[in-house]
Amino acid sequence: MPEAFRNDDERLRSEVDRVMKERAEHGLEGLIGGLESIVINTQPERQKDAVQEVLNTTGYVFEQAFERDGIRTCVLKKDGSADMLVTSRLVGENPFRPVNRGPKGDAMPDTRLETLVFKCPRLEEAVAIQKKRGVRFLTEEPVRTPSFLFMQTEPSPYTGNSVGYLQWLDGEGAYRPDDAQRLDWHFEKPDWPHLRDVHELDHAATRVRAEERDKAIIEFMELTNYHFDFAIYVEALNSITNVARLSAEDFAMVFTSGIEPFKSVEESGPTELFIHNYNTRVHHLAFRTENIEKTFDALVEHGMEFLVELVGSPEEGLKQTFTRPMSSTFIVNEYIHRYGDFDGFFTQSNVTMLTKATERQ
Structure with missing residues (x-):
């Protein structure tokens, strides 16, 4: 009888060493930068609600809305943070729909965080290298506008996510092509003081199957210049939290598996x-938060529901919490504050309590 599968960091780290060597050999190191934007697709009838949820719960503001080639896009921005594009497909097939299936995911079959877009100043060079390595993209050639070049991979068989490459040509941050139809959409950004304490995207966490944990992390490393940092095992909950970093100052990518x-x-x-209920996908987006106790209380006062109270303490180095999933996107918001000279990323106790809290969704 074959031995039951169980994750082991020794196997993963041997693969990590291989990928780091191959990236250097192929000339990929330094070609792909930090996170530039994320793309969250929604059901068309829920798109406005999804935008308003972001405005009501983060420091992001609405910039503009436009439509092009059957895709409606809302652009949200926050100084010092990756941009957020909330989209809806109005026509055509959705290449992500097969990875959205699940007993609960079927309720909104076109809804998920689809793409993590990374800055790529030499996009065509990076894409040519990746194609030679067998990477498959959704388009044969980059999408080209006067402002940018853009290319994205097919949805991953391990995460359901796509990785995008974006090269700005002129007018950095100008997502609306000249031939796009500008939409007369307006949203009210609440003037709530606590939202000014919710800052940039700190990390995103993707849920992946236990047996595909290593493949998901390795694939992400092959598509970006990120490296595997560490893993925290929570044996009692059959869960591992794995962290990939570009640098200590950049947005981090987290992979959680059994x-x-x-x-x-x-x-x-x-x-x-x-994963059984929603399939593999981004579970939560974490935002760096100041005055986290007051922010938590104010969010509750304005109707936010949470999966867990604040966990952690100044003595442990950080505090965190999870909201209930957003009604229009399935995405959980995490608010996180690291104290003083805390030089870690997570703690064992916080990871355990937050993982336990997700039983409630």
Whole structure:
């Protein structure tokens, strides 16, 4: 009888070493920069609600809305943070729909955070290298406008996410092509003081299957210049939180999986249960937050529901919390504050309590 699968960092780290060497050999190091934007697709009838949810719960502001080639796009921005594009497909097929299937995900079959877009100043060179390595893209050639070049991979078989490359040519931050139809959409940004304490995107966390954890992390490293940093195991909940970094100052990518594969709803733990219900996808977006206690209280006062109270303490180095999933996107907001000279990223106790909280969704 074959031995049951169980994740092991030794296997992963041997693959990490291989990828780092191959990236250097192919000339990819330094070609792909930090996170420039994220693309969240919604059901068309929920798009405005999705934008308003972001405005009501983060420091982001609405900039503009436009439509081009059957895709409606709302651009939201926050100084010092990656941009947020909330989109809806009005015509045509959705290449992400197959990876959105699940008992709960089926309720909004076109909704997910689809693409993480990274700055790529020499896009055509990077794409040519990746094509030779067998990477498949959604278009044969880059999307070209006077302002930018853009190319994105097909949805990953391990995460359901796509990685995008963006090269600004002129007018950095100008997402609306000249031939796009500008939409007369307006949103009210609440003038709530606590939203000024919700800052940039700190990290995003993708749920991946236990048996595909290594493949998901390695694939992401092959598509970006990120490196694998560390993993925290929560044995009691059958969960591993894995962190990939570009640098200590940049947006981080988190991959959470089971230690062992899904067996049943009753015994597999909250991480594998989430995947069973929603398929692999980004579970939450984390925002760096000042005055986190007051911010938490104010969010509750304005109707926000949470999966867990604030966890952590100044003595431990950080505090965090998870909201309930946003009604229009399935995405959970995390608010995180690191104290003083805390030089870590997470703590074992916080990871355990936050993982446990996801049982409630």
